[in-house]
Amino acid sequence: MHRRITASGALAAALLLLAIPASAASHSPGAPGIGDPYYPAYGNGGYDVSHYDLRLKYQPATDRLEGTATLLARTTQDLTRFNLDFLLNVSEVRVNGAQAAFTASGEHELSIIPKSPLAKDTPVTVVVRYSGVPSAKQAYGFTSWLRTPDGGVAAGQPEAAWWWFPSNDHPLDKATYDVSVQVPDGTQAISNGTLQSSSSRAGWTRYSWRSNKPQATYLATLAVGKFDVTTGTTESGIPVLNAYSKDLGDRYGAARASVERTGEIADWLTEYFGPYPYNALGGYVPNTDTGYALETQTRPFYSPRQFANGSNTSVVVHELAHQWYGDLVSVAGWKDIWINEGFARYAQWLWSEHEGEGTAQEIADYVYASRPADDPFWTVRPGDPGPENQFHLAVYDRGALALQALRNEIGDDAFFTVLKGWPAKYAHGNASVADFRRYAEQVSGKPLAALFDTWLFEPSKPGAPAARDASIAKTPVTPEQPRSWKKIAATNDVHEHEHAE
Numbered sequence: 001m002h003r004r005i006t007a008s009g010a011l012a013a014a015l016l017l018l019a020i021p022a023s024a025a026s027h028s029p030g031a032p033g034i035g036d037p038y039y040p041a042y043g044n045g046g047y048d049v050s051h052y053d054l055r056l057k058y059q060p061a062t063d064r065l066e067g068t069a070t071l072l073a074r075t076t077q078d079l080t081r082f083n084l085d086f087l088l089n090v091s092e093v094r095v096n097g098a099q100a101a102f103t104a105s106g107e108h109e110l111s112i113i114p115k116s117p118l119a120k121d122t123p124v125t126v127v128v129r130y131s132g133v134p135s136a137k138q139a140y141g142f143t144s145w146l147r148t149p150d151g152g153v154a155a156g157q158p159e160a161a162w163w164w165f166p167s168n169d170h171p172l173d174k175a176t177y178d179v180s181v182q183v184p185d186g187t188q189a190i191s192n193g194t195l196q197s198s199s200s201r202a203g204w205t206r207y208s209w210r211s212n213k214p215q216a217t218y219l220a221t222l223a224v225g226k227f228d229v230t231t232g233t234t235e236s237g238i239p240v241l242n243a244y245s246k247d248l249g250d251r252y253g254a255a256r257a258s259v260e261r262t263g264e265i266a267d268w269l270t271e272y273f274g275p276y277p278y279n280a281l282g283g284y285v286p287n288t289d290t291g292y293a294l295e296t297q298t299r300p301f302y303s304p305r306q307f308a309n310g311s312n313t314s315v316v317v318h319e320l321a322h323q324w325y326g327d328l329v330s331v332a333g334w335k336d337i338w339i340n341e342g343f344a345r346y347a348q349w350l351w352s353e354h355e356g357e358g359t360a361q362e363i364a365d366y367v368y369a370s371r372p373a374d375d376p377f378w379t380v381r382p383g384d385p386g387p388e389n390q391f392h393l394a395v396y397d398r399g400a401l402a403l404q405a406l407r408n409e410i411g412d413d414a415f416f417t418v419l420k421g422w423p424a425k426y427a428h429g430n431a432s433v434a435d436f437r438r439y440a441e442q443v444s445g446k447p448l449a450a451l452f453d454t455w456l457f458e459p460s461k462p463g464a465p466a467a468r469d470a471s472i473a474k475t476p477v478t479p480e481q482p483r484s485w486k487k488i489a490a491t492n493d494v495h496e497h498e499h500a501e
Helices: 007-019 249-259 262-273 313-321 338-354 360-370 393-410 412-425 433-444 449-457 464-469 485-489
Strands: 047-059 064-075 079-085 089-095 101-105 109-113 123-132 145-148 151-154 175-184 188-191 194-201 204-215 222-225 227-233 239-245 281-285 329-331 429-431
Touching (some): 089 101, 175 188, 188 204, 239 262, 249 313, 262 281, 262 338, 329 338, 338 360, 338 393, 338 433, 360 393, 393 412, 393 433
Parallel strands (some): 047 175
Antiparallel strands (some): 047 064, 064 123, 089 123, 101 109, 145 151, 175 204, 188 222, 194 204, 227 239
């Protein structure tokens, strides 16, 4: 399942450990995890990456990927050894130009021992040469590499990078990216950001993409296949590139009718969240059999199943809202997932209001009234749901309900000031649920700890007095189902990842 380590590689690692000079006695290995309690082995300690340069070659017929990854990083401690998260077969590692020993450990770790210990706060260049068949690799019993009839796709949350490039795989370590992919002529490679160039030679075409703003590793994406590509610009001047697999069948029209509205929807979202934060925009729909969508930065991934019953602009609203809430401002830890999902769901409620199909208040009233107190839905705490419930429907619907309660408590002026100011305050960084509460208190001038506890952290349905205080479902009668509800509910599995075993 994992990389094979040759005897010579293991011996070299052992010899290098013995060869560490006495002057490096204060140096120590970087942690094999970044410290997230939900996923203790994800990410790594001891360094911070600023840029990934990925030069790849992919053969769709065999799913074989070859690559050279160059990571620009800076140490955050004195290091004798450090880890990358990765699954494919590694043939060579260099650190600051010198060959380094390496070995596999755990489910998805590449442990690297540089020729000389690394001092704290110094720049480091790491080069990793590798190859393998991503779909043949598993960790924890699943794969996040999606095989398609004409290629493959890397798109998954909270992990996807391990299957196609070595990384520090946690949202706390954002970086810029250059992704250059060589594929057979007639096949395209889609990634994040802007297409810098494409050129063909000897039967192969190379596509070079650039993401020039900090990007979390799970938001990096790669799709190789045969696509119909459309280009344009938003009314505000952002270039848009969308891609649709040529073999989507009868879902092609609905997918295109939805995703082609990306520019319009992104411009509309700026009214609530502030200026669009990147220099590229778009979406892509490969021919996968998964059910989820994902906010891959600048170019969201959509499953064809999202369009099985016709056009679905609500899912486009959801993924584009994440460009601010989730991408521009990312979670400090995966327990803060409400910062992503509650807000993207609430954007769908605002879109319903915009389309005249039910106000956010009407949807909130319906969500509250339509689920009895003994529904397990209410036992999930959106503010810290646990890894087993990270993408539970309650994080979305109860999470958005909490935002409507906040809106009613602090008033529209303060609420929409918070929605727009938050992405600006933490732009290209990370933040927690506690950070958001403090920010909302600062803007509104009101104490909000009790409200946040009731709607985000209590493992039970907020009682009628709390609902009345928040102006939620003020009458005992279950309100009529909003017209937009079926469209919103059709996106309930938007991030319900189906790890293929």
